[in-house]
Structure formats: structure tokens, C-alpha cells
Amino acid sequence: MPELPEVETTRLGIMPAVVNHKIKTLTVHEPRLRWPVPAELSALAGQRVTSLTRRGKYLLFHTKTGTALVHLGMSGSLRLARPDEQRRKHDHIELLLDSGYMLRFHDPRRFGCFLWLTGPPEQHPLLVDLGPEPLEEGFDGHHLFQHSRGRSAPIKSFLMDSHVVVGVGNIYANEALFKAGIHPLRAAGRISARRFDRLAEEVRQILAFAIRRGGTTLRDFVNGHGEPGYFQQELDAYGRGGKPCKTCGHPLKETRLGGRSTVYCPQCQH
Numbered sequence: 001m002p003e004l005p006e007v008e009t010t011r012l013g014i015m016p017a018v019v020n021h022k023i024k025t026l027t028v029h030e031p032r033l034r035w036p037v038p039a040e041l042s043a044l045a046g047q048r049v050t051s052l053t054r055r056g057k058y059l060l061f062h063t064k065t066g067t068a069l070v071h072l073g074m075s076g077s078l079r080l081a082r083p084d085e086q087r088r089k090h091d092h093i094e095l096l097l098d099s100g101y102m103l104r105f106h107d108p109r110r111f112g113c114f115l116w117l118t119g120p121p122e123q124h125p126l127l128v129d130l131g132p133e134p135l136e137e138g139f140d141g142h143h144l145f146q147h148s149r150g151r152s153a154p155i156k157s158f159l160m161d162s163h164v165v166v167g168v169g170n171i172y173a174n175e176a177l178f179k180a181g182i183h184p185l186r187a188a189g190r191i192s193a194r195r196f197d198r199l200a201e202e203v204r205q206i207l208a209f210a211i212r213r214g215g216t217t218l219r220d221f222v223n224g225h226g227e228p229g230y231f232q233q234e235l236d237a238y239g240r241g242g243k244p245c246k247t248c249g250h251p252l253k254e255t256r257l258g259g260r261s262t263v264y265c266p267q268c269q270h
Contacts, residue, residue, distance in 0.1 A: 002057065002072045002075075002076070002077070003057065003167065003168075003169035003170075003171060003172060004054075004056070004057060004134070004166070004167030004168070004169065004172070004207055005172070005207055005210035005211045006072075007054055007057050007058075007059060007072065007167075008054055008211050009211060009214050010059070010072070010077065010078050011052055011053075011054050011059055012211075013080075014052070014078060014080055014103060015052050016099075017080050017097060017099040017100075017101040017103070018049050018052055018061070018097060018099070018103065019049055019050070019051060019052050020048065020049070020050070021048065021049060021097045021098050021099040022046065022047065022048045022049075022097070022098045023044050023045055023046065023047055023048075023049065023095050023096070023097060024045070024046075024096045024097065024098055025045055025094075025095075025096040026041065026042060026044045026045040026093070026094070026095055026096075027093070027094045027096075028041070028092070028093050029087075029091065029092050029093065029094070030090075030092035030093075030110070031092075032110060033073075033092065033107065033110050033111075033112055033113050033114060034071070034073060034110065034111050034112060034113045035113050035115065037093070037114050037115075038115060038116050040066075040116045040118075041068065041114065041115070041116040043065055043066060043116060044061075044063070044066075044068055044095070044116070047063035047064065047065060048063060048064070049061050049062065049063060050062050050063060050064065055121070055122075055127050055130065055133075055166070056127075056130050056133075056162060056166030056167050057071060057072070057166070057167055057169075058070065058071050058126065058127065059071075059072075059078070060121055062121075065118070066116055066117055066118045067116075067117045067118075067121050068114065068115070068116060068117075069113070069114075069115040069116075069117055069121065069124065069126065069127075070105070070112070070113065070114050070115075071112050071113045071126075072107070072112050073107050073109060073110070073111030073112030073113070074109045074111045074112075075107070075108055075109055075111075076105065076106060076107035076108075076109075076111070076112040077105075077106045077107075078103060078104070078105055078106075079103070079104050079106060080101045080102070080103055080104075081101065081102045081103075081104055082100075082101070082102065083096060083100075083101075083102045085102070087104070088104075088106060090106050090107055090108040091104040091105070091106050092105055092106070092107055092110070092114075093105035093114055129163055130162055130163070130166045131161075131162060131163050131164045131165045131166050132165055132166070133165075133166060133167070134165050134166070134167055134168060134200075134203050134204060134207055135204060135207060135208060139165055139200065139203075139204075140197070140200050141193060141194075141196035141197030141198070141199065141200040141201070142193070142196075142197075143165075143200070144159075144164070144165070144196040144199065144200055145191075145192075145193040145196040147164050148188040148189050148191060148196070149189055150189050151187070151188040151189040152187050152188075152189060153187070153188055154184060154185045154186065154187065154188070154257060155177065155182055155183075155184060155185075155186050155187070155188045155191060155199075156173050156174070156177060156184035156185070156257055156262060157188075157257065157258055158188035159173045159176070159177070159188075159199075159203070160173050160258075165203075167207070168203060168207075170238070170260045170261070171235070171238045172203070172206055172207060172210065174237045174238040174261075174262065174263055174264075175202075175206050175235060175236060175237055175238060176199060176202040176203045176206050177199070177237075177264065177269065178236050178237040178263075178264065178265065178268070178269060179202040179205075179206065179236070180195065180198045180199040180202045181198075181268055181269055181270065182195060182199060182269055182270075183264060183269045183270050184257065184262050184264050184269070185255075185257065185262075186270075213234070237252065237263040237264060237265075238261070238263055239261075239263070240252050240263055241253065241254025241261070241263045242254065245265040245267065245268060247265065247268050248265065248267045248268055250265055250266065250267040250268075252264065252265050253265075253266055
């Protein structure tokens with residue numbers, strides 16, 4: 001699944017061709033996404049995109065009349081193409097822009113969404129209960145410590161809870177816990193404030209670095225220009241089960257937590 005750095009990389013990549021440009025036409029080839037594409041989305045045609053923001057893993061295309069709320073699902077992407085470029089099989093929605101580009105929403109599994117909001121976006125049910133952004137004010141070790149008290153859930157599950165903090169998906173939770181030296185199965189409520197300070201800092205650094213590196217190449221993720229990310233080449237934990245720890249050389253262990261791969265070093269993480 002595209003995680004926060006992949007979504008942010010997409011946002012930054014398509015912004016120049018989208019923001020302050022008019023959507024000339026909107027074409028929906030396949031409305032059966034995670035939620036049906038609403039007929040009201042047709043209001044986008046003729047509108048100028050005033051800004052393009054991100055909330056967690058959601059992208060928001062703001063116009064004067066409303067906001068398009070987009071999620072890339074499990075393997076989706078938004079990609080800029082020339083209008084005469086042949087449409088791919090799973091290009092379900094196309095936005096022709098006066099910048100000369102066609103913005104295509106590609107979603108093979110159809111787990112993503114493309115919705116139309118006329119009210120305040122922050123009050124939409126998909127956004128209203130989200131936690132703070134990990135790269136903005138409001139997220140720090142104190143926040144994690146306060147929300148973890150009395151919680152017996154594994155720290156990795158706690159860190160991936162979007163009500164606690166948004167956008168820390170499986171890959172980056174593995175990496176942040178490795179960098180912070182915290183065992184992913186340790187109960188969140190048993191971690192000290194000092195260790196949460198370190199963990200919050202590692203989350204911020206890893207996500208920021210991944211954005212600079214263009215996100216992580218997983219399955220068919222590409223950025224807004226169809227280019228892969230490169231952060232995967234620098235992963236310390238995720239996908240390295242059984243390989244030597246880059247810090248101590250001990251073999252990394254891999255287990256399943258919540259149906260997701262969890263990799264850690266039994267020597268360095270406790």
C-alpha cells in the first residue's frame with residue numbers, strides 16, 4: 001500500500017501541472033471503487049484547482065465549489081500523461097488539465113476512492129478522527145507517551161493506529177522501531193517517555209528522508225511522473241528477515257503482527 005511518503009511524493013510531483021490549472025474535462029471509466037464514484041464528482045469539470053493538500057494518506061484537490069478526496073488504495077497511483085498517450089486497462093478516472101497534461105487515477109484492485117466533498121474536508125467521516133501529522137506540530141514523544149498509557153497493544157500496532165498518528169504504515173513503523181531500538185512486540189504502555197522522544201524523532205527523520213528519496217518501490221508504486229521511488233534500497237529492517245543486522249550482524253527475525261510482516265533485531269531492539 002502506498003504510505004505517507006509515497007502519497008506526499010505524488011502530491012509534490014503533480015502539483016505544478018495541477019495547482020492553479022483548470023480541469024477541462026473529467027472522464028470516469030470505472031465508477032466501482034472502494035466506494036462508488038459519486039455523480040456529483042462531475043462538478044470538478046470546469047473548476048480550477050486552488051490547492052492540493054494531503055491529510056494522512058488522502059489527497060485533497062481544493063476548488064472554489066468543493067474538494068475531491070482521493071485515496072490510492074492498495075496499489076493505486078495518480079500519474080501525469082500526455083492526452084494522446086494510450087490509456088491503460090486500470091486507468092479508471094481521467095482529468096484533462098489546461099496545463100496540457102492528463103491526470104490519470106490508476107487502481108488495479110479498486111480499493112482506492114475518488115469522492116466529492118462540499119462541506120469542510122476536516123469534518124468528513126474519513127478525516128475527522130485522524131491523529132496529528134507526523135511531520136507537523138502536534139506530534140512528538142509527549143503525544144505518543146500520553147496516548148500510550150494503559151495500552152497493552154504492541155508498540156508497532158500502536159504506532160500504525162491512525163487515531164494516534166497518521167501515515168506511519170508498516171514499512172516505516174518497522175524502520176522507526178529499528179532505529180529507536182524498540183522491540184515491535186513490546187507493549188506500548190510499558191515504554192518510557194524518554195524512549196518515546198527517540199521514537200518520535202526517528203519517525204520524523206525516516207519519513208522526511210523517504211520523501212526526499214521519492215518513496216519506496218513496492219509492487220507497482222510510481223510517482224506522479226511514472227517513476228519509482230528509491231528508499232527501498234536503504235531499508236534497515238523491512239524485507240530483510242534472516243539477513244544480518246546492519247548494526248550488530250545478528251540475523252534479523254521476521255514474524256507476523258496483525259497480518260503484516262514485522263522484522264526486528266533481537267539483539268538491538270528491546
